[in-house]
Amino acid sequence: xxxxxxxxxxxxxxxxxxxxxRVTESVVAAVNDAIARLNYVPNRAARSxxxxxxxxxxxxxxxxxAKLFSDPFFASVIQxxxxxxxxxxxxxxxxxxxxxxxxxxxxxLLGGNVDGAIVVSHHSGDHSYAxxxxxxxxxxxxxxxxxxxxxxxxxxxxxxAGAAVATEHLASRGSRHIATIAGPQxxxxxxxxxxxxxxxxxxxxxxxxxxxxxxxxxxxxxxAMRRLLARGRPIDGLFAANDQMAAGxxxxxxxxxxxxxxxxxxxxxxxxxxxSTAVPALTTIDQPSAELGAKMAEVLVKLIERQSxxxxxxxSTRLVERASxxx
Amino acid sequence: xxxxxxxxxxxxxxxxxxxxxRVTESVVAAVNDAIARLNYVPNRAARSxxxxxxxxxxxxxxxxxAKLFSDPFFASVIQxxxxxxxxxxxxxxxxxxxxxxxxxxxxxLLGGNVDGAIVVSHHSGDHSYAxxxxxxxxxxxxxxxxxxxxxxxxxxxxxxAGAAVATEHLASRGSRHIATIAGPQxxxxxxxxxxxxxxxxxxxxxxxxxxxxxxxxxxxxxxAMRRLLARGRPIDGLFAANDQMAAGxxxxxxxxxxxxxxxxxxxxxxxxxxxSTAVPALTTIDQPSAELGAKMAEVLVKLIERQSxxxxxxxSTRLVERASxxx
DNA sequence: GTGAAAGCGCTAACAG
DNA sequence: CTGTTAGCGCTTTCAC
Numbered sequence: 110x111x112x113x114x115x116x117x118x119x120x121x122x123x124x125x126x127x128x129x130x131r132v133t134e135s136v137v138a139a140v141n142d143a144i145a146r147l148n149y150v151p152n153r154a155a156r157s158x159x160x161x162x163x164x165x166x167x168x169x170x171x172x173x174x175a176k177l178f179s180d181p182f183f184a185s186v187i188q189x190x191x192x193x194x195x196x197x198x199x200x201x202x203x204x205x206x207x208x209x210x211x212x213x214x215x216x217x218l219l220g221g222n223v224d225g226a227i228v229v230s231h232h233s234g235d236h237s238y239a240x241x242x243x244x245x246x247x248x249x250x251x252x253x254x255x256x257x258x259x260x261x262x263x264x265x266x267x268x269x270a271g272a273a274v275a276t277e278h279l280a281s282r283g284s285r286h287i288a289t290i291a292g293p294q295x296x297x298x299x300x301x302x303x304x305x306x307x308x309x310x311x312x313x314x315x316x317x318x319x320x321x322x323x324x325x326x327x328x329x330x331x332x333a334m335r336r337l338l339a340r341g342r343p344i345d346g347l348f349a350a351n352d353q354m355a356a357g358x359x360x361x362x363x364x365x366x367x368x369x370x371x372x373x374x375x376x377x378x379x380x381x382x383x384x385s386t387a388v389p390a391l392t393t394i395d396q397p398s399a400e401l402g403a404k405m406a407e408v409l410v411k412l413i414e415r416q417s418x419x420x421x422x423x424x425s426t427r428l429v430e431r432a433s434x435x436x
Numbered sequence: 437x438x439x440x441x442x443x444x445x446x447x448x449x450x451x452x453x454x455x456x457x458r459v460t461e462s463v464v465a466a467v468n469d470a471i472a473r474l475n476y477v478p479n480r481a482a483r484s485x486x487x488x489x490x491x492x493x494x495x496x497x498x499x500x501x502a503k504l505f506s507d508p509f510f511a512s513v514i515q516x517x518x519x520x521x522x523x524x525x526x527x528x529x530x531x532x533x534x535x536x537x538x539x540x541x542x543x544x545l546l547g548g549n550v551d552g553a554i555v556v557s558h559h560s561g562d563h564s565y566a567x568x569x570x571x572x573x574x575x576x577x578x579x580x581x582x583x584x585x586x587x588x589x590x591x592x593x594x595x596x597a598g599a600a601v602a603t604e605h606l607a608s609r610g611s612r613h614i615a616t617i618a619g620p621q622x623x624x625x626x627x628x629x630x631x632x633x634x635x636x637x638x639x640x641x642x643x644x645x646x647x648x649x650x651x652x653x654x655x656x657x658x659x660a661m662r663r664l665l666a667r668g669r670p671i672d673g674l675f676a677a678n679d680q681m682a683a684g685x686x687x688x689x690x691x692x693x694x695x696x697x698x699x700x701x702x703x704x705x706x707x708x709x710x711x712s713t714a715v716p717a718l719t720t721i722d723q724p725s726a727e728l729g730a731k732m733a734e735v736l737v738k739l740i741e742r743q744s745x746x747x748x749x750x751x752s753t754r755l756v757e758r759a760s761x762x763x
Numbered sequence: 764g765t766g767a768a769a770g771c772g773c774t775a776a777c778a779g
Numbered sequence: 780c781t782g783t784t785a786g787c788g789c790t791t792t793c794a795c
Contacts, residue, residue, distance in 0.1 A: 118766045123790055131764060150547025154490060155788030157481040158771045170518075184511045191497075191530050201530045205515075205522045220477025327713070356713060386654070386683060386710065445782045450774055458780055482772030485787045 115143030126151055153200075166194065166409060167218060167226040168203045169238065181381045182398050183229060186250060189402025190227060197410055199224070219244055225413045227405050246412035248405045252297050252421075262412060264405045264422040268298050268378075271394040271426035272305025275376040276348050278392065278428055280313050282436050284346025284374050288319035290333040290358060292350040299325075302350040302378060319344060323354045327383070330357025338365055345373055352377040352384035355391055374434040389432035397424050442470030453478055493521065493736060494545060494553040495530045496565065508708045509725050510556060513577060516729025517554060524737055526551070546571055552740045554732050573739035575732050579624050579748075589739060591732045591749040595625050595705075598721040598753035599632025602703040603675050605719065605755055607640050609763050611673025611701050615646035617660040617685060619677040626652075629677040629705060646671060650681045654710070657684025665692055672700055679704040679711035682718055701761040716759035724751050 115122070117136060124132050125140040143149075157163045168190060194201050202223060204214055218226055218241060225246035228238050239261045241247055249263040279287050289306045292299030303320065310317040321336045323329030330349055334357065337344060347362075349355035355377035362373055369375050369389055377384050377393040384391035401424050411418045442449070444463060451459050452467040470476075484490045495517065521528050529550060531541055545553055545568060552573035555565050566588045568574055576590040606614050616633045619626030630647065637644040648663045650656030657676055661684065664671060674689075676682035682704035689700055696702050696716055704711045704720040711718030728751050738745045 119789075120767080120791080121765060124765085127790080133764065136764085148543065150543050150549070152485070152547070152788050153549050154481045154484040155771090156790075158479070158485050158773085159788075159790040161771070161790090163481060181508070181511075184508075195531075203518050203528045203530065205518045216475065216477050220479070222477070222480050383709065383713065386713070388715075446773075447775085447783080448781060451781085454774085460780065463781085479772050482787090483774075485789085486772075486774040488774090488787070 114147075115140050161221075163222060163224050164198050164200060165202050165223045166199050166406070166413075167223040168201055169214065169218075169226055169228045170203065170205050171228075171230045182379055182396065185398035186229060186402035186405075189399035189404075190406045191402075192399070193403035193406035194410075197406075199406075199410065215241065225409045227409055229405075246409060248409040248412065250401070250405055252301075254295070254297055260420075262408060262418065262420050264401055264408060264424065265297075266396045266401060267423045267425055268301035269305035269308065271378060271396070272302035272348065272350070273309040274305075274426065274428050275378065275392070275394050276306045276309035277312070278430070279346040279348060279374050279376055279434060280309065280315065282346075282370075282374055282434050285315060286319065286343045287315060287346035287348060288321075288337050288344045289348045290330055290337070290350060290354045291320055291322050292325050292354075294322060299350060306348050323350070323357075325351050325353055327353045327357035330354025331361045332357075334358035334361040338362075347373055347375045349375065349377045352379045352381050352387075352391060352393055355393070356383040356387050359387055359391075369433050370435050376434055380429055384431075387433070389435075392431045392434040393429050395427045395429050397426075400424060441474075442467045488548075490549060490551050491525050491527060492529050492550045493526050493733070493740075494550040495528055496541065496545075496553055496555045497530065498555075498557045509706055509723065512725035513556060513729035513732075516726035516731075517733045518729075519726070520730035520733035521737075524733075526733075526737065542568065552736045554736055556732075573736060575736040575739065577728070577732055579628075581622070581624055587747075589735060589745065589747050591728055591735060591751065592624075593723045593728060594750045594752050595628035596632035596635065598705060598723070599629040599675065599677070600636040601632075601753065601755050602705065602719070602721050603633045603636035604639070605757070606673040606675060606701050606703055606761060607636065607642065609673075609697075609701055609761050612642060613646065613670045614642060614673035614675060615648075615664050615671045616675045617650050617657055617664070617677060617681045618647055619650065619652050619681075621649060626677060633675050650677070650684075652678050652680055654680045654684035657681025658688045659684075661685035661688040665689075674700055674702045676702065676704045679706045679708050679714075679718060679720055682720070683710040683714050686714055696760050697762050703761055707756055711758075714760070716762075719758045719761040720756050722754045722756050724753075727751060 117140060121132065121136060122140055125137050153164065168187065191201055204217070226238070227248050227250070229250040238247060239253065242261050247261065249261055252263055252265045253261060276287060287310060289303065291303040294300055307317050319337060319342065321333035323333040330353060333354065338361070347358060349358055355375055358375065359369065362369060367373055375391060377391050380393045380395035384393045404422055404424065408418050408422060444467060448459065448463065449467055452464050480491065495514065518528055531544070554575050554577070556577040565574060566580065569588050574588065576588055579590055579592045580588060603614060614637060616630065618630040621627055621630070634644050646664060646669065648660035650660040657680060660681065665688070674685060676685055682702055685702065686696065689696060694700055702718060704718045707720045707722035711720045731749055731751065735745050735749060
């Protein structure tokens, strides 16, 4: 180790690099100076081999969700993770784990190649990696679908609260027959946003039977809207569980010669450009996606460093009012 | 190394793991069996320390492009990289490198922490990391802006050809006064798409003075369209250098009481949902984004393994015809 | 507070 | 073809 040419031993240099408290100040300065001068960069491999810590965090992305990236929300979450980690000594290792290789992923994770993992999936309820949580620090994006897996650490957005806010907003603007296009009922966001809609209607004493299920795609939103209108009952408000489905619903509403917000006020959830570029611009619920990712990274790092952390972190949402719910 | 309990030496196990050709078949079988039985996973750190190869590839993302992820094109490129790498033993390490830390990134890359790097940026012409190419295998996404940096390896989409195809398509549908909203003229895609538009018009002997520059955002597209219309000259065709700007132009065209494609046929570039969700749906040029990423990974891996590769790889585009250019 | 010595788990010559 | 012998560059007891 050349830096030892700073007049000290390799061990001391190591201490300085690792910010050990028990090193004389003058020595620290001398070593740091030498490090800068020699352009020294510690070798990660050697370091982890000796310390038995890898400084690597895995980002597990179930491949069935190859579309993951095409969803701006997740892209943003991942960005948040990357940004948060950039301030630490941890490195991000993306694992696209297809179903056929999930066993391989599992072994890789347990093989001492990473210090912890972040699991992000469209099927965020899928905590099938939850069991690993006992052998390796893991943080999930999204609450588990099953209560039985509630032992895991996770960061989630408060879906129910957000949905309730959007619904109440529609009501406050005057809508009385508020329908919803819910997400898949086997995914927590699908369930929770429907529950939030119900909750808000209950508080107002409004009817909560006007709901159809979609799969978060624009097409499914259009179909669901078609089914809702086919019921022949009055509808003057719509809460779509995401902006994509709201966009799909838009086209059907227009097809039927109805206007937004004139005949039907519409609110979505996610705040992405499906909503912002729609005409009229869509009122929606904004999720702090990058912050969510950053929080996941933060929780994981604490977990790895054995600091105490909450098992559950819920991030709050924000209503973004736009033309689609004008009074 | 427990697997040595398969009756052979550590060295032999190593050979089997690394698929060395000179090992007796029966021995290979025995070792593999033991590996499976003992659930053995090689330690990456030890491996790279000994072999002096890290099996890590850096994905460098200049942070000035924090919006990088919000662009579906790049998200898809990154996905392609990740997918391609999943089939190899290489691991992806994302580096969000802010300007202030670019020196740190540089040192990290040269510090023996990675075997190679992929640089992806909005300012794809920025090959400021190009110099590193001499000490470390590097592949860039997008051609360099300066010819002087042409020594680097890069994978790019054939922007000029795509733009020409879109423009010729407008002409073939009957447009004779074809304008363009170009991208920034300090970015290769901005330059090349403008050049492609010019080229196509030249072949037809059409006027090529109708152009304005935008910055790839919808807002800039709207402003550019406003300026184009303000010229007071006839326009019956528009090629926007990306779908976002085309979307921006849409609103201005409609504001002016003009119809698409009735009065003006419009074509974009990128094929993302700005175009597919626009009304009428936008004819555009599709880029094989995921394949582009995959190709970058492939080229880099070959470079690392000292196989021969082309310095330049151009991927071809595809015209996606939609309502905005109906005859 | 600092140095010396002993590995971390694996690969890479070099002999056999 | 396979075993032996050395390290890879760093952290970490354990003395001093």
